[in-house]
């Protein structure tokens with residue numbers, strides 16, 4: 001860890017200010033900001049169409065925002081392209097799982113790890129000694145990560161053959177392989193049964209205990225409220241509440257957005 005990082009206990013891992021994004025006539029995000037502290041699980045919630053995915057897509061370089069400023073570990077970053085965001089230190093999973101279906105679980109995690117290696121394409125073509133050593137180290141680390149998320153026994157299975165819950169774990173292992181400053185999980189519990197959700201909760205808890213920082217979009221309010229340190233609530237692209245789970249649950253605007261006449 002660099003001294004800049006070590007001495008930055010008060011600097012949020014991610015600070016986003018004033019993000020707006022319009023699609024044609026639709027204002028999908030209006031002046032949304034948040035700060036995520038190191039070691040937090042941070043929840044982003046809101047009714048359907050509130051702008052959660054758009055916010056994720058903006059911070060991870062999939063959508064160009066109309067306005068907004070971004071800092072990772074106190075350093076400005078421009079989320080202008082997905083690979084630059086990964087290099088800067090944000091890894092994400094997707095609502096619709098995006099694995100390399102015909103590659104093995106191990107290979108999928110190794111792909112994530114390559115973000116952090118040096119020998120590059122030429123090294124791969126020439127199969128230099130440095131490249132081969134790197135590959136062995138990457139494979140070793142990938143196996144550790146499969147173990148960590150609890151699917152080591154499927155290391156050599158094609159990703160497509162894994163159960164839904166295990167594919168989501170594999171996505172998380174691949175995200176961890178990039179050694180991210182922040183892991184962004186897009187509806188990780190979607191489609192999971194009660195047992196899988198419980199296991200997922202334990203895994204996210206463990207990732208936090210191991211010092212990682214997590215941003216989470218999730219529809220399962222129980223999971224969010226039980227797991228998150230802080231929560232931001234969006235509705236129609238606007239930030240309507242921010243605070244601890246207990247605080248936002250009491251917030252009139254949040255109750256209105258979820259239960260009211262908003263027509264969601």
Ligand SMILES: Nc1ncnc2c1ncn2[C@@H]1O[C@H](COP(=O)(O)OP(=O)(O)OP(=O)(O)O)[C@@H](O)[C@H]1O
Nearest residue numbers: 023026027028046047048049050051052053054055
């Ligand atoms: N690429 C796009 N082009 C046009 N409109 C879009 C695009 N992406 C999102 N939108 C619109 O922006 C609004 C916010 O959508 P977004 O997917 O961010 O909401 P969400 O909170 O993630 O919803 P959900 O919980 O249903 O996933 C919606 O009205 C949606 O139709």
